[in-house]
Amino acid sequence: MSNQELGARGEALAALHLVDNGMELIDRNWRCRHGELDIVARDGDVTVFVEVKTRSGIGFGTPAESVTYTKQQRIRRLALAWLDERGGPWVRIRFDVVAIVMTDECDPAVSHLRGVF
Numbered sequence: 052m053s054n055q056e057l058g059a060r061g062e063a064l065a066a067l068h069l070v071d072n073g074m075e076l077i078d079r080n081w082r083c084r085h086g087e088l089d090i091v092a093r094d095g096d097v098t099v100f101v102e103v104k105t106r107s108g109i110g111f112g113t114p115a116e117s118v119t120y121t122k123q124q125r126i127r128r129l130a131l132a133w134l135d136e137r138g139g140p141w142v143r144i145r146f147d148v149v150a151i152v153m154t155d156e157c158d159p160a161v162s163h164l165r166g167v168f
């Protein structure tokens with residue numbers, strides 16, 4: 052499976068996980084000239100920007116470890132652009148990471164890290 056296919060499967064699993072846990076999906080794969088937000092969701096009255104990271108193993112570290120400080124800063128800037136485009140009265144926001152490990156031997160392992168940056 053290619054990296055793009057792995058990523059797409061991971062994002063689909065993450066979306067199902069979020070919905071199964073009571074969150075409402077607002078946007079997926081939102082793009083602007085500065086980059087892309089994987090998932091924007093609502094958790095009660097909180098708008099949540101979710102970065103999804105999927106790996107086929109942990110030989111190069113866990114998926115969550117790949118969300119570096121630089122990547123976090125980029126996601127924050129993209130979140131501001133998303134909010135600015137919507138012009139909505141957003142008050143509370145949160146940044147989550149959904150980390151997924153998919154191997155051929157086991158069912159996917161999904162970890163939802165809330166408010167991690």
